[in-house]
Amino acid sequence: MSKELRSRVRDLAEEHAPATLTDRRHLHAHPELSFEEHETVAYVAGRLGEMGIPYRSVAGTGLVAEIGGGSGPTLALRADMDALPIQEANDVAYRSTKAGIMHACGHDVHTASLLGAARILAGVRDELKGTVRLLFQPGEEKLPGGATLMIRDGALQDPVPAAIFGQHVHPPLPAGTVGFRPGIYMASTDELFLTVRGRGGHGAMPHQSVDPIVITAQAITALQQLISRESDPTLPVVLTFGKIESEGGATNVIPNAVRLEGTLRTLDESWRKELHQRLRRTVEGIAAALGGSAELEIRHGYPFLKNDEPLTHWAQSAARELLGAEKVVDLPIRMTGEDFAFYTHHVPACFYRLGVGSPSPVHTDTFDVDEACLQTGSSLLAWLAMERLSQPAASNSK
Structure with a gap:
């Protein structure tokens, strides 16, 4: 030119x-x-x-x-x-x-x-x-x-x-x-919507309930370990939960459910697809092991x-x-x-x-x-x- x-x-x-x-x-x-x-x-x-x-x-x-x-x-x-x-x-x-x-x-x-x-x-x-x-x-x-x-x-x-x-x-x-x-x-961008269900009850009698907050805490830790221990460390991956709220609950009330919203981002489409399966398997398995249940909705983004x-x-x-x-x-x-x-x-x-x-x-x-x-x-x-x-x-x- x-x-x-x-x-x-x-x-x-x-x-x-x-x-x-x-x-x-x-x-x-x-x-x-x-x-x-x-x-x-x-x-x-x-x-x-x-x-x-x-x-x-x-x-x-x-x-x-x-x-x-x-x-x-x-x-x-x-x-x-x-x-x-x-x-x-x-x-x-x-x-x-x-x-x-x-x-x-x-x-x-x-x-x-x-x-x-x-x-x-x-x-x-x-x-x-x-x-x-x-x-x-x-x-x-x-x-x-x-x-x-x-x-x-x-x-x-x-x-x-x-x-x-x-x-x-x-x-x-x-x-x-x-x-x-x-x-x-x-990065790719997916939106995550996780619901963890338990059985509510009195905070002083946790043995009569299934505490979804405890299940959620373990699920978050396990999911972050999934990212840090199972992802290739040379491949950038980000998992962030930016919102957590319980369905009811108080200082002495165990709620029935906890809902989370987050984002998953990576730079590899194959690993992105595999992560979707592993995330779901992890949260469902932890919830079931602790007497609750979990539902993970993944909205495919860009x-x-x-x-x-x-x-x-x-x-x-x-x-x-x-x-x-x-x-x-x-x-x-x-x-x-x-x-x-x-x-x-x-x-x-x-x-x-x-x-x-x-x-x-x-x-x-x-x-x-x-x-x-x-x-x-x-x-x-x-x-x-x-x-x-x-x-x-x-x-x-x-």
């Missing part, structure tokens, strides 16, 4: 920066929960219409749009649009207008950046050597994940994209920087996220060309999850981090961003698509 076109991308990103900022602030002020993004998708559709970019509705509250056409491969860019059930504490002009709902995970930044990239790409559409498909996705924060519905509705079909790129805000990195990790990057290694190495190099080598960093493995993972199991994919320089982490009521990140986010998405379309490898992989 010529230096002239690279300069043009930077210039277009700067030219459209005010519109991208307006988009981000509007979206931040009007957040919507997963699969309820009706106002959001209408806003995005209106912006695409202003650019003359055709689109179609998918996944209930999602959109697929395309720029370019004719000969050449298709590449996809994805942004998620949903917010979280959090009451915003920031005192800013663009704070959430929706009680108890906030863009606390940066999806407003993702969507605004993709709209910004669309403006850049629309400005050079006659020079595109293929098609760029824009995926505006609902419901990343809630099972089954909006990505599954986008895929169901053909977002990766007719034709299958040669590659897909996605980005996510990263508070520790300053605005203007990005981070990459080739290969396996993020698979592990794997960045295509050649594609991601290439994307790192392309990012250095656009932003400068000092602005591109390497990332460690994360045990958090992302439904972008579903795309990575269908087509070559690269999911990277966008620095936003926030002192507050995501999913908190004070999360906000250095809005200089928007120009980086929009220009890099556009640049990756344009640069990749110009590569012979992209054409050959169609």
